[in-house]
Amino acid sequence: SAVISQKPSRDICQRGTSLTIQCQVDSQVTMMFWYRQQPGQSLTLIATANQGSEATYESGFVIDKFPISRPNLTFSTLTVSNMSPEDSSIYLCSVAPGTAYAEQYFGPGTRLTVT
Amino acid sequence: KQEVTQIPAALSVPEGENLVLNCSFTDSAIYNLQWFRQDPGKGLTSLLLIQSSQREQTSGRLNASLDKSSGRSTLYIAASQPGDSATYLCAVSGGADGLTFGKGTHLIIQP
Numbered sequence: 608s609a610v611i612s613q614k615p616s617r618d619i620c621q622r623g624t625s626l627t628i629q630c631q632v633d634s635q636v637t638m639m640f641w642y643r644q645q646p647g648q649s650l651t652l653i654a655t656a657n658q659g660s661e662a663t664y665e666s667g668f669v670i671d672k673f674p675i676s677r678p679n680l681t682f683s684t685l686t687v688s689n690m691s692p693e694d695s696s697i698y699l700c701s702v703a704p705g706t707a708y709a710e711q712y713f714g715p716g717t718r719l720t721v722t
Numbered sequence: 723k724q725e726v727t728q729i730p731a732a733l734s735v736p737e738g739e740n741l742v743l744n745c746s747f748t749d750s751a752i753y754n755l756q757w758f759r760q761d762p763g764k765g766l767t768s769l770l771l772i773q774s775s776q777r778e779q780t781s782g783r784l785n786a787s788l789d790k791s792s793g794r795s796t797l798y799i800a801a802s803q804p805g806d807s808a809t810y811l812c813a814v815s816g817g818a819d820g821l822t823f824g825k826g827t828h829l830i831i832q833p
Binding site: 640642648649650651652655663665699701710711712713714715716718 | 764766771820822
C-alpha cells in the first residue's frame with residue numbers, strides 16, 4: 608500500500624491566478640496520476656506523471672493549462688494555470704505501486720474553488 | 723474509448739439488507755477492475771481489486787465479481803450497516819494509463 612498526502616487540502620482562488628498542488632508519497636513509486644472531480648461528477652484522468660519522462664495528458668487537457676512536475680519517485684506537483692470558475696473541482700493524485708496491474712491508491716484531494 | 727456505467731445511480735435500503743451494485747464496461751481488454759468508496763468531502767478508499775484473470779475477490783462483508791468477457795462486475799455487500807453509506811465507484815485499468823471511472827452509486831443505509 609501507499610500513504611499519500613496533498614497540499615493544500617483546499618483553497619479559494621481568484622480567476623486568472625495559478626495554484627500549485629503538491630502530492631507526496633511515503634514510498635518510491637514509478638507511476639503517478641492526476642485526476643479531476645468536478646462537482647457532482649466522477650473522476651477524470653488529467654495526466655500520467657512517470658518519473659524520468661514527460662507527463663502524458665489525456666484528451667482535453669494540455670500542458671500549458673496543467674503543467675506537471677515529477678522531480679523524484681515520491682513527489683509530484685500539478686499547477687492549475689490562469690484559473691476560471693470552471694476549474695473549481697477536487698484534484699486528486701494517485702499512485703500504483705509496482706506494475707500496471709497494481710492497485711491504485713489515492714490522496715485525500717485538494718478542493719479548489721475559483722471565484 | 724472505454725466507458726464505465728454504474729447502476730443504480732442511487733440506492734436507499736434499510737440496515738441489515740444484502741445488496742448488489744452493478745458496473746459494466748465497454749472494452750473487455752482490461753488489466754484489472756477496482757472498487758472504491760468515497761465519503762462526502764473525502765478522497766477515495768480502495769475496497770477491492772480484481773485482476774483480469776480473476777473471477778472474484780472478497781474482503782469481509784464485501785464480495786466483488788468480474789465477468790471480463792461480458793464486461794460486467796458486481797459488488798455484493800452483506801448485512802449492510804449505516805457506516806456503509808457512501809458513494810461506491812467502479813474503475814477499470816487498461817494498463818499504464820490510469821483508471822476509467824463510472825459515475826458511482828450513491829448508497830444510503832437507513833438505521
